[in-house]
Amino acid sequence: STMSADHDEL
């Protein structure tokens, strides 16, 4: 699927 970071940063 995805190695995407969770994008919890601004």
Added chain:
Amino acid sequence: MNIFRFLGDLSHLVSIWLLLHKMTTSKSCTGISFKTQALYALVFATRYLDLLYGSWHSMYNVAMKIFFIGSSLYILYLIKVPFKPTRDPAIDTFKLEYLVGGALIMSLIANYEYSFPEILWSFSIWLEAVAILPQLFIIQRTGEAENITTHYVAALGAYRGLYIPNWLYRYFAEGFFDPIAVIAGIIQTVIYLDFFYIYFTKVLKGQKFELP
């Protein structure tokens, strides 16, 4: 959350406060790049409207996202409506097409998943990396800047600069590594280095920001 990220976000809030303070007290947007502000509004819209499809991490995260979207739109309004007569479009001539086009190409090459939300996220990251260029271009063209404007740019640069120790900390403490954010963030910080050199050697020593 660690201290570097928190101070970075705080610095980002301070930068927006400085910009609003400059405009509302002088009732002008002289020396401010509308193009840079428009790019930030686009950055925030493309990155933070993930709120609409349920990307809710924490109250802190949600509140900041709403604040950054709202304040960027308010800044565009101030420049375009009440302070419009004080803007000189003739010095704000950086070509946005290159920045938006470059960010679009990078977002298609470097993303974590070939999906609309992930490409939008990547686009916002690459666009943010270069969004300050029209503002720096104005300062370079005019060869000087008001102190308050330089404090604004410095606070903005400190924001992404502080994210670098945050990423180092997260890599070692949490095993977290976000290569796209890190590479774009380093590029963004490097873009500020020239500015920071003059800021530290002149403005912080009480002199006016003037290019040699």
